[in-house]
Every structure is written in structure tokens, then in C-alpha cells.
Amino acid sequence: xxKWKLIMxxxxxxxxxxxxxxxxxxxxxxxxxxxxxxxxxxxxxxxSEETELSGPVSxxxxxxxxxxxxxxxxxxxxxxxxxxxxxxxxxxxxxFKKSTVGEIxxxxxxxxxxDEEKAQAEENGITLHEIEVAYDGLSVVVxxxxxFVESLTVDQLKQIFLADGSATKWxxxxxDWPEEDIIIYSPGHDSGTFDYWNEVILEENPMREGExxxxxxxxxxxxxxxxxxxxxxxxxxxxxYIENENTLKALxxxxxxxxxxxxxxxxxxxxxxxxxxxPLFTYVNVDSLxxxxxxxxxxxxxxxxxxxxxxxxxxxxxPEEKYQEQLDEIKELAGK
Amino acid sequence: MTQQINISQIKGRxxxxxxxxxxxxxxxxxxxxxxxxxxxxxxxxxxxxxxxDFLKNYPAPYIEEAGIFAGLMGSVFMMCIxxxxxxxxxxxxxxxxxxxxTQNRFTRFIQVNVQNLAGIPSIVFGLxxxxxxxxxxxxxxxxxxxxxxMSLLVLPVIVVASQEAxxxxxxxxxxxxxxxxxxxxQTIWRIVLPASIPGIITGAxxxxxxxxxxxxxxxxxxxxxxxxYTIPDSFLSxxxxxxxxxxxxxxxxxxxxxxxxxxxxIVLLAILLCMNAVAVWIRNKFQKRY
Numbered sequence: 001x002x003k004w005k006l007i008m009x010x011x012x013x014x015x016x017x018x019x020x021x022x023x024x025x026x027x028x029x030x031x032x033x034x035x036x037x038x039x040x041x042x043x044x045x046x047x048s049e050e051t052e053l054s055g056p057v058s059x060x061x062x063x064x065x066x067x068x069x070x071x072x073x074x075x076x077x078x079x080x081x082x083x084x085x086x087x088x089x090x091x092x093x094x095x096f097k098k099s100t101v102g103e104i105x106x107x108x109x110x111x112x113x114x115d116e117e118k119a120q121a122e123e124n125g126i127t128l129h130e131i132e133v134a135y136d137g138l139s140v141v142v143x144x145x146x147x148f149v150e151s152l153t154v155d156q157l158k159q160i161f162l163a164d165g166s167a168t169k170w171x172x173x174x175x176d177w178p179e180e181d182i183i184i185y186s187p188g189h190d191s192g193t194f195d196y197w198n199e200v201i202l203e204e205n206p207m208r209e210g211e212x213x214x215x216x217x218x219x220x221x222x223x224x225x226x227x228x229x230x231x232x233x234x235x236x237x238x239x240x241y242i243e244n245e246n247t248l249k250a251l252x253x254x255x256x257x258x259x260x261x262x263x264x265x266x267x268x269x270x271x272x273x274x275x276x277x278x279p280l281f282t283y284v285n286v287d288s289l290x291x292x293x294x295x296x297x298x299x300x301x302x303x304x305x306x307x308x309x310x311x312x313x314x315x316x317x318x319p320e321e322k323y324q325e326q327l328d329e330i331k332e333l334a335g336k
Numbered sequence: 337m338t339q340q341i342n343i344s345q346i347k348g349r350x351x352x353x354x355x356x357x358x359x360x361x362x363x364x365x366x367x368x369x370x371x372x373x374x375x376x377x378x379x380x381x382x383x384x385x386x387x388x389d390f391l392k393n394y395p396a397p398y399i400e401e402a403g404i405f406a407g408l409m410g411s412v413f414m415m416c417i418x419x420x421x422x423x424x425x426x427x428x429x430x431x432x433x434x435x436x437x438t439q440n441r442f443t444r445f446i447q448v449n450v451q452n453l454a455g456i457p458s459i460v461f462g463l464x465x466x467x468x469x470x471x472x473x474x475x476x477x478x479x480x481x482x483x484x485x486m487s488l489l490v491l492p493v494i495v496v497a498s499q500e501a502x503x504x505x506x507x508x509x510x511x512x513x514x515x516x517x518x519x520x521x522q523t524i525w526r527i528v529l530p531a532s533i534p535g536i537i538t539g540a541x542x543x544x545x546x547x548x549x550x551x552x553x554x555x556x557x558x559x560x561x562x563x564x565y566t567i568p569d570s571f572l573s574x575x576x577x578x579x580x581x582x583x584x585x586x587x588x589x590x591x592x593x594x595x596x597x598x599x600x601x602i603v604l605l606a607i608l609l610c611m612n613a614v615a616v617w618i619r620n621k622f623q624k625r626y
Contacts, residue, residue, distance in 0.1 A: 314590070
């Protein structure tokens with residue numbers, strides 16, 4: 001009796017495995033077929049200007065840059081399905097941890113590489129070449145329901161966000177404003193966005209924390225928090241502001257020259273939205289660039305398409321000549 | 337006089353009974369309400385985006401073309417490795433602890449640690465997987481490294497569940513088996529294991545459901561991809577899994593991606609439901625009455 005049940009159970013297990021394997025295999029085959037037909041199509045379309053590319057391209061790093069690179073890898077995959085582009089998202093710092101030991105070809109970052117990361121790379125005999133893919137304007141936002149503040153100076157931002165800053169109520173900044181606590185929403189300490197804020201606004205001083213402060217790695221959490229509270233203030237990437245334009249209000253930022261400027265495509269691109277417009281990067285491993293043709297090709301493709309990618313996912317493209325310059329740079333680096 | 341006291345006592349008990357009943361009904365309706373809200377939101381947001389193409393497509397920057405195929409296949413393949421590894425290791429451990437190990441300080445120490453392991457945050461297992469499989473055993477950021485990390489994650493739960501199942505097999509039938517002249521191994525293989533299979537499988541499937549659903553933090557560490565355009569063809573392939581895909585969609589600024597994520601969640605829920613249904617079915621099928 002028991003034996004029979006055991007046999008039945010084994011049979012069941014085998015069956016399940018079989019079904020799973022079948023499920024796994026069937027799409028696999030059709031996929032391969034699809035790929036083959038795609039390859040043929042590509043082969044017939046493409047003239048002999050390029051040799052057939054294949055092999056892996058590994059990309060990791062900032063989640064801010066992720067949407068741009070996803071656009072690029074997707075389009076690249078359409079053109080070269082036999083190149084295995086794999087895109088990960090472990091944050092700017094996480095990306096550099098891998099790229100400085102040579103594990104990956106591209107390291108996306110929403111901030112420039114730090115000196116200690118550069119030193120780490122040198123120690124391992126690795127050179128990383130910086131490519132700017134787009135601009136982002138860190139937008140300082142309040143809720144649409146907030147009807148008293150339109151612009152802030154950098155000094156006022158410091159008073160709000162610094163741990164030893166003097167403003168905890170809106171009335172501390174301007175006696176005409178309501179006497180209500182300022183509720184802060186900020187990206188968490190692991191994000192490149194916080195790193196940039198830390199550099200240009202906090203200047204490496206500790207940020208206000210604890211009461212009335214919410215930190216989150218998820219920008220959508222910050223958006224939700226700010227839009228529902230007229231006394232809240234937060235900052236995050238421009239794309240998140242644009243998507244929530246009708247519930248959020250971006251503040252004009254005065255860089256100390258008495259001329260507050262709101263973030264927009266133009267002010268971010270021409271850098272007049274200062275100091276909060278920032279470039280977004282990907283760092284390519286120079287050895288990969290030289291030795292792996294698919295990495296060079298991917299880098300070229302990235303630069304050529306980064307502008308369109310940036311626009312389509314809510315960032316701001318660089319001026320055309322900037323892309324051209326960078327294209328020339330990697331051509332020279334790769335010796336082509 | 338005495339009768340009156342009795343009646344008022346009974347009345348008190350009846351009211352208390354009613355109050356507690358009310359509290360319990362309230363408790364379950366709160367839980368059901370939360371579940372219903374979740375399901376309603378997910379279904380109303382995601383159903384419109386669910387289609388055959390969604391199941392067949394790879395991640396894409398365009399909402400109409402985005403799909404969960406890579407994640408779905410990655411999750412299935414990962415389960416194909418994680419399930420056998422964790423079940424074989426887990427049941428063996430449980431058998432050793434319950435049947436062979438003598439009760440001394442050392443086994444108690446192991447017991448307590450296994451139970452503690454079941455409560456450790458998954459990210460810690462991710463870090464362990466990174467050091468052990470990715471670096472030390474030089475597997476790199478591959479399917480096998482991810483799957484083994486997941487096995488570690490669910491192993492303690494399977495061990496504890498299997499132990500409970502084995503322990504619940506009545507002593508009498510073991511003794512009967514041994515009295516008939518069966519060896520210890522024969523008793524385990526022919527009597528104890530078949531009798532405890534419902535409990536073991538139920539525990540194992542619930543543990544694996546955890547692995548398939550709640551895996552984003554450890555798997556990001558061991559390198560599951562955010563966007564990938566191939567499905568695994570060997571143990572050493574790069575891979576992604578459903579929760580990572582869903583996570584990367586929910587983090588987008590554009591609101592429509594939340595709906596795509598909801599569609600992904602529906603697929604994930606469907607798979608979880610199937611796994612749990614199998615668990616219930618096995619339990620009923622092999623249930624023994626002693």
C-alpha cells in the first residue's frame with residue numbers, strides 16, 4: 001500500500017518535471033526559430049559594412065540611468081539579437097563595485113566616479129572611460145496645494161535640509177509663510193541622487209533626519225508623500241516631476257544671483273538651471289572597448305541613441321555636438 | 337436563589353461568547369477586506385494590460401511591447417533547480433535530526449539554529465550567496481548561483497516543516513515495523529516517509545512559493561538582470577526572475593508602468609496559486625488517518 005503511494009508520488013514528480021521541462025522547452029524552440037529568422041532577415045538587410053557581432057555585453061549601475069539604458073539595449077537587441085546584452089540595476093555605487101574589478105563592461109552612474117573608486121580601478125589595472133548620456137535636473141518640488149512658495153534660494157535649501165539648519169517651520173524662512181513644520185522627503189543614502197544633493201546643497205554636511213523626514217529609495221514614494229501634503233518638500237529626478245506635473249509644483253531655484261530659474265528641458269540643457277542640473281553617465285571599460293567588438297559597437301550605438309532614449313523616458317538630451325565629440329573619443333580609444 | 341445565580345452566570349457566559357465571536361469575525365473580515373482590496377486593485381489595473389503578447393515579450397521601453405517572458409522562464413528554470421536541491425537537502429537534514437541524531441546539546445544547538453535561520457532577512461542570504469557561490473565558487477552572476485542562493489533561503493523552512501511532519505508519524509507504527517524485523521532504513525523509507533509526505537510536500541511548496549515571490553532583494557545582489565533578451569539555456573546563463581521585472585516597472589516615473597507591473601503581479605499570483613493548489617491536492621491525496 002505504502003509502496004504504491006510512493007511509486008505514484010515518484011511518477012507524479014516525474015510527470016511534473018516533464019511538464020515543466022516541456023513548458024520550458026517549447027517556447028525556447030520557437031524563440032530560437034524566431035531568432036534565426038530574425039538573424040536571416042538582418043543578414044539579408046545588412047550590407048557587409050559590419051562583420052557579424054556576437055558575445056555578451058554586461059551593463060550595471062544606477063537605477064536613475066536604467067530607463068535610458070533599457071531603451072538603448074532594447075533597440076540594440078532589435079538590431080543585433082545575437083549580442084547578449086544584459087542590464088542590471090544595483091545602483092551607482094553597486095555598479096562601480098563591479099566595474100572597478102572588471103566584472104562588467106558598462107557602469108551606469110548618476111554621479112561622476114569618486115576618487116576612491118578611480119583608485120580602486122587603477123589598482124586592478126582597469127581604465128574607465130566616462131560617457132555622458134543625458135542631463136537630469138534634480139527638481140525641488142512641493143505640492144500643487146502649496147500656494148505660498150514659488151522659489152527658493154540655495155541658502156534657503158541649506159537651512160531646510162541641513163541637520164544644523166535654522167528652518168524647521170516655513171515661517172522661519174519667510175515671516176509671511178505659515179507657521180507649519182516643513183516635512184522633508186528625500187532619496188535614501190545609497191542613491192546617486194542623494195550623493196549629488198549631498199555634494200551641491202549639503203556640501204557633505206549631515207542632513208536633517210528623524211522627525212518630519214522621510215527617506216526612500218523609491219522615488220514614487222517621495223512623489224506620493226509630497227503631493228498629498230501642502231507643507232512637504234522633496235527632490236528627485238526631473239522625469240518624476242514631469243510625470244506628476246499636475247499634482248506637483250517645481251520650485252524655481254536661485255543660485256545666489258537673484259534670478260530664480262525653474263527646471264525645464266531648455267534650462268537643464270543649457271545649464272542655467274544651476275546648480276541642480278546634472279549629467280548622467282555610463283562608464284565603459286576601455287579594455288573591453290578595445291578587445292570586444294560588440295562592446296565598441298554597443299558604446300557607439302549608445303551614444304548615437306542616448307538623445308532619443310533620454311527624451312523618450314523623460315530626461316533631457318545633450319546638445320548634438322556633445323554626442324559627436326564623445327563618438328570621436330571612443331573611436332580614438334578603440335583605435336578605429 | 338441558587339437558580340437565579342446560575343441563570344445570571346449563564347447569561348454572562350453567553351454574552352462573553354458573543355463578544356469573542358464578534359471579535360474573531362472582525363479579525364477575519366479585516367484580513368479578507370485587505371485581500372479583496374489588493375486583488376481588486378491589481379486586477380482592475382492589470383487585466384487590461386494582460387495578453388498573450390505580455391506573456392511572450394521581453395522587457396521593452398514601450399508599454400505595448402513590454403512583456404514578462406524572460407522573468408517567467410527565469411523563475412520556472414530557477415524553480416527546476418531550487419526545488420530538487422532544497423527538498424533533497426531539507427528532507428535529509430530533517431530525517432537525520434529526527435531519526436538518527438541522539439538528543440544531546442549539539443543537536444539541540446543545530447535545532448535552534450535551523451529555526452533561527454528561518455527568520456533571517458532574505459537580503460542576508462543574498463550576501464551569503466554573493467560571497468559563497470558568485471565569488472568563492474566562481475559561478476559568477478549566473479542562474480545556478482541564483483538558484484542555489486534561493487535554495488539556502490528556503491532550506492530552513494523545509495527542514496522545520498519536514499521535522500514536524502516526521503515527528504507526527506505515530507510511534508506505534510514505527511515500533512510495529514521494527515517488531516516485524518524491518519531495519520531502521522526500511523522503516524524510514526517504507527513507513528515514515530510515505531506517512532509524512534503530505535506535510536513535507538505542503539511545507540516545501542509553501543517555502544518554494546516564498547522563493548518565487550519574495551526574492552527581489554537577494555537576487556538583485558546575486559545578479560538577476562533588470563533587462564535581458566535571452567532565456568537561460570544552461571546553468572551558467574544570465575537570467576532574470578518575475579519579481580525583479582515587476583520591481584523595475586513599479587519604480588518608473590510614468591504611471592502606466594504601474595499597470596504593466598500589475599499585469600506582472602497577476603501572472604505571479606496565478607503561478608503562486610497553482611503551486612498552492614498542488615500543495616493542497618497532494619495533502620488531500622496522501623492524507624492518512626491514524
